[in-house]
Amino acid sequence: MKTVKIKGMSCQHCVKAVLKALGEIDGVVRAQVDLDRGEATFEELHPVDDALIREKIAKAGYEVVQE
Numbered sequence: 001m002k003t004v005k006i007k008g009m010s011c012q013h014c015v016k017a018v019l020k021a022l023g024e025i026d027g028v029v030r031a032q033v034d035l036d037r038g039e040a041t042f043e044e045l046h047p048v049d050d051a052l053i054r055e056k057i058a059k060a061g062y063e064v065v066q067e
């Protein structure tokens with residue numbers, strides 16, 4: 001299970017947009033978003049490049065916060 005912090009989510013529409021973006025990434029499964037914590041969690045069927053995740057989230061209009 002992987003967790004990423006995401007900046008900019010404020011409502012259920014944001015949650016849906018982020019889930020959709022994650023769902024479009026090959027290898028990402030069981031994505032969930034915790035709006036209160038501003039986090040998304042998911043599992044990887046195979047290693048997924050962090051840069052790809054950042055890019056997809058950015059295209060949806062949100063920002064992955066670097067730890």
Ligand SMILES: [Cu+2]
Pocket residue numbers: 009010011012013014015
């Ligand atoms: Cu929203």
